[in-house]
Structure formats: structure tokens, C-alpha cells
Amino acid sequence: MVDATAKVEMPRPRVEERPARDRGGWPMAGLALVLLLVGIGALVAGIGGEGAASVAGVVAGIALIIIGLVLALGLTPVAPGESRVLQLLGRYQGTVREDGLRWVNPLTDRRKVSTRIRNHETGLAKVNDLDGNPIEISAVVVWQVRDTARAVFEVDDFVEFVAFQTEAAVRHIAGSFPYDAADRTSLRDNADEITGQLSEELRQRVASAGVDIVESRITRLAYAPEIAQAMLRRQQAGAVVAARERIVDGAVGMVQRALDRLDEEDVVDLDEERKAAMVSNLLVVLCADRDAQPVVNTGTLYQ
Numbered sequence: 493m494v495d496a497t498a499k500v501e502m503p504r505p506r507v508e509e510r511p512a513r514d515r516g517g518w519p520m521a522g523l524a525l526v527l528l529l530v531g532i533g534a535l536v537a538g539i540g541g542e543g544a545a546s547v548a549g550v551v552a553g554i555a556l557i558i559i560g561l562v563l564a565l566g567l568t569p570v571a572p573g574e575s576r577v578l579q580l581l582g583r584y585q586g587t588v589r590e591d592g593l594r595w596v597n598p599l600t601d602r603r604k605v606s607t608r609i610r611n612h613e614t615g616l617a618k619v620n621d622l623d624g625n626p627i628e629i630s631a632v633v634v635w636q637v638r639d640t641a642r643a644v645f646e647v648d649d650f651v652e653f654v655a656f657q658t659e660a661a662v663r664h665i666a667g668s669f670p671y672d673a674a675d676r677t678s679l680r681d682n683a684d685e686i687t688g689q690l691s692e693e694l695r696q697r698v699a700s701a702g703v704d705i706v707e708s709r710i711t712r713l714a715y716a717p718e719i720a721q722a723m724l725r726r727q728q729a730g731a732v733v734a735a736r737e738r739i740v741d742g743a744v745g746m747v748q749r750a751l752d753r754l755d756e757e758d759v760v761d762l763d764e765e766r767k768a769a770m771v772s773n774l775l776v777v778l779c780a781d782r783d784a785q786p787v788v789n790t791g792t793l794y795q
Contacts, residue, residue, distance in 0.1 A: 500696040509641040509702070512578045512586025517567050517593030524563035531556025566598035573608040577644045587640045605640045609706060614659055618716055619666045621679065626716035629666045629679075631687075633658050633694060634706040642702030650701045657697040658708075665690045671715065679713055686710065747771050 531553045538549025568576055570591045578585040578600040588594050589607070596602065613632045621627050635654055637643045643650040665686060672680050679686055691708045698705065751767060 500693060502697065502700045503646075505639075505642050505646055505700050505702075507584055507641045507645050509587050509639045512576075512588045512596060514568075514586075514588050514590075514594045514596045517569075517595045520563055520595035521567055521593065524560045524567070527556050527560030527563065531558075531560060562598050563595075566595045568594050568596055568602055570594055573606060575605050575607050575640050577603045577605055577640050579603065584641055584645065589640075603644060605637060605643060607637050607640070609634060609636045612655055612658055613711065614655075614662055616712060617659065617663055617666070619663050621666060622668060622670045623673075625671055626718065627666065627671050627679070628712065628714050628716055629662060629710060630712040631658070631662045631690065631708055631710045633708045635694075635698070636704050636706060637702060638704040639702030642700065647701045650703060653701050654698055654703055658694060661690060661693045661697060665693065671713075679710075683710060 533553070534549050534556060535553025538546045538551075538553055540546075568588065570576055570588055570593075572591045574591070576588040576594075576596070578588065578596055579602075580597065580600045585597070585600055587605075588596065588602075611632060611634055614630050616628050616630045618626060618628050633654070637650065647653045666679065669677055669679050669682075669686065672678050677685060687708055687710060690710070691705050694705045694708060747770075751770070
């Protein structure tokens with residue numbers, strides 16, 4: 493049996509996901525709103541006042557408004573099935589996975605990464621199987637981001653990365669097995685085993701990008717059009733031969749039982765020549781692909 497799951501050597505990941513330092517967003521939203529309202533009130537009072545108190549009110553109001561706005565900038569909504577990858581001055585600061593309104597450092601860059609389950613269907617690829625026959629194959633892969641830090645920082649575009657690696661894995665698997673074979677693992681007859689090896693190879697290929705393969709399935713598998721008719725005739729010929737072999741085996745057994753029954757019950761005494769004639773007639777009747785036409789012999793076997 494061909495082993496198509498040789499270990500795929502991929503670069504070792506340099507970063508792993510870790511929780512970010514965040515907190516509930518609603519208390520911080522309330523604090524920011526209070527600061528804004530108090531700041532606006534102090535600013536209005538300072539503008540309407542006189543002397544040093546007026547200047548102090550204006551300065552305090554502006555300061556409170558700025559602090560409130562900065563706090564508001566840290567508010568980050570996170571939807572279910574999404575995460576936020578935080579980055580501050582080029583350094584990874586952690587990932588927010590808890591959904592709802594969260595608050596993080598306002599100076600961080602927050603990148604949205606979907607952690608929902610996704611489908612990717614490859615295009616129809618034309619490759620040669622293990623025997624060199626051109627075939628057409630396509631597959632669908634179900635995948636999900638497991639490590640958001642790797643997905644963002646280890647590859648340029650993790651969606652495109654999954655697409656290219658899936659294409660490469662499908663082509664490799666298709667070239668590692670024959671399309672059809674009776675004595676070994678084949679693409680057509682061992683679909684579950686083939687898809688299992690495809691999933692394992694894909695896991696090795698995309699693990700460095702923080703992606704987990706849920707399932708993979710071959711959605712289309714056929715000979716290329718230029719050899720499809722020839723291969724169909726070969727399959728039909730093989731089916732006809734197998735059917736004929738089974739018919740002949742059954743006919744021989746029936747003839748043997750008929751001769752034994754006639755001999756046991758002493759119905760008729762047959763010499764070797766008459767037995768040969770009966771065997772020939774019975775085999776013709778039993779193995780013919782159409783109904784036999786009876787012929788009545790009014791004489792003897794020798795006339």
C-alpha cells in the first residue's frame with residue numbers, strides 16, 4: 493500500500509497565541525461618558541467665568557474631554573466567531589477572543605480575524621495518477637483558524653495560504669494512487685482512506701499558519717475526457733469477463749449435479765459419448781446470452 497502521508501517539512505512557528513490584557517467594555521464606556529460630560533461642563537463653566545478660575549475650568553475641561561476620548565478609543569466590539577489580534581509598535585500584545593464590548597489599550601492596532609468554520613473548494617485539477625493516466629479531481633476542505641497569532645504573523649494571507657496548500661495536497665494525493673486497481677489502494681474504491689490521508693497531509697501543511705483542518709472530501713473524480721471512453725470500454729470488458737466467469741462456474745456445477753442425479757436415480761444409462769453431448773447442450777443453454785431454440789430429435793444420437 494502506498495503511503496502518501498510522508499511528513500511535510502514546514503518552517504517552525506515563531507509566535508503563538510496568548511490572551512490579551514483586556515477588560516469589560518461597558519464600565520469603561522460609562523467612565524468615558526462621565527469624563528466627557530464633566531469635561532464639557534467644566535469647559536462651559538470656565539468659558540463663562542472670569543479670572544484664574546475660568547482658565548483652570550477651561551484647562552480641566554479640555555483635559556477631561558481628551559481623557560474621555562482616549563478611553564473611548566479603547567472600546568472594541570467583538571462578535572461571536574471573531575477575535576482581535578492586538579499589536580503595539582510592531583509587537584504582538586495578545587488576542588481577544590471573548591465576545592461583547594471589550595476595552596484594550598487605545599494605542600494598539602486591532603486586527604479582526606474570523607475564527608468561524610470555513611469551506612474551501614479547489615478548482616478542477618487535471619493530474620496524472622500513479623499509473624500515469626490523466627484524471628480530473630477536485631476536493632472541498634473544511635477548516636478553521638486555531639491560532640490567530642500564527643495566522644496573522646506567520647504568513648502573508650492565511651486564506652490564500654490554505655487555498656494554495658490545499659491545491660498542492662490534492663495534486664500530491666492524486667499522483668500517489670492509481671485511479672482504479674483491484675489489488676491495491678485506489679482513488680475510486682478507497683475514498684475514506686484517501687480523504688483521511690488528504691486531511692493528514694493538509695494538517696501538516698497548514699499547521700504553521702495556525703489553521704486546523706476539520707474535514708476534507710473529494711467532490712469530483714473522473715478520467716480526463718481524452719481517455720474516458722477507452723477506460724470505460726476497459727471497465728465494461730472487465731465486467732463482462734467477470735460475469736462470464738461466474739456464469740460458467742455456475743453452469744458447470746449445474747451440469748455436474750444433473751449428471752450425478754441421473755446416475756443416482758438410474759433414469760437413463762449414458763455412455764461417455766452421450767454424456768459429452770448432454771454436457772455440450774446444457775452448457776450452450778446455460779451460458780448463452782439469449783434463449784435457446786429447442787430442436788426435437790426423432791431419431792437417435794447416432795442418426
